[in-house]
Amino acid sequence: MxxxxxxxxxxxxxxxxxxxxxxxxxxxxxxxxxxxxxxxxxxxxxxxxxxxxxxxxxxxxxxxxxxxxxxxxxxGTDVGQALELCVHFVQACPGTSVCKFGVQDSLGLGLEMEKLFVGRDLPGKFKLSVSGCPFCCSESFVRDLGVLGKKSGWTVIFGGHPGARPRIGDVVAEDLTKEQVIELSEKLIGYYAANAKKRERAARFVERLGIEAIKQAVLG
Structure with a gap:
């Protein structure tokens, strides 16, 4: 077979x-x-x-x-995406729920992003991560879209990748509220959906267009 x-x-x-x-x-x-x-x-x-x-x-x-x-x-569970060209998952650390180092509610934000984005069809595989403190236990810098919590707010990172051609993602914006993170994530994912080539991961997308062009498009 x-x-x-x-x-x-x-x-x-x-x-x-x-x-x-x-x-x-x-x-x-x-x-x-x-x-x-x-x-x-x-x-x-x-x-x-x-x-x-x-x-x-x-x-x-x-x-x-x-x-x-x-x-x-x-x-009786939903099917997890593994090969499909879509948002596969959101990973998140415990954050302020239990971790003594947590400064932001990574589980809460992660669950909200999971409901909003997982399964959304895209040109390529897309994985999200939410870390509740600068230790970045959820690997936010090497996911297609990562979110990192600091005392001053959330940082949004785009274009990371952990594979055979690893890439540290670029910081798009800092000191955001949860609502601003979700709004910016929608814009980044939407821009990627409209402009990426088929099977082009976010890291290669950023390398092709340049992070400044992407930031200008989503931040205005």
Whole structure:
């Protein structure tokens, strides 16, 4: 079976026989109900590997093709995007919810951005991150769009990338309120959607257009 024939929400693995699925776990939060469902599914379908991903999601790896649809039904979660050209996820650190270093509510902002942006169709893959303090535990400088909390407000970063051609993102604006972050994020994602080439990640988009041109377009 080829990757094009993969069941819904499944990623063909290197053995060319089994699949990985990635249940959606907004900002890495997992409820007791989802944990219980995961436990039952892993045992029922003999899933050999359960792995926490870099995007704070759980990957169930080694799933048989004939089990994929049944697993999604049993889990009862939304399908997490992995290969689609869209916003895949928002990762976030604990922020002021529990962390002694947190200076901003990264979980709260992350959840709001998750609801607004995840699944939105775009020219390329797009990943977001929200860090609640300058330690930047959620890797905001190496995500397509990152947000970093400081005592003076939020910083918005655009065009980061952690892959084979890594790039530190550019600061677009600082000392923002939560509402201003969401407004600016809408503008940045919208500008990227309208002007990026197909499969062009934000890092390459910034390299092609230049961050100053992008800032002028979204900041006026």
């Amino acid at each position: 080829s990757a094009n024939d993969a069941p819904t929400g499944a990623i063909l693995q290197r053995d060319q026989q089994t699949y990985a699925i990635v249940p959606r776990t907004p900002v890495g939060l997992i409820s007791p109900e989802v944990l219980e469902a995961l436990n039952l599914v892993v045992k029922k379908y003999a899933v050999p590997i359960v792995k926490i991903t870099s995007g704070q999601r759980l990957a169930l790896v080694g799933v048989k093709a004939e089990d994929v649809d049944a697993i999604w039904k049993d889990l």
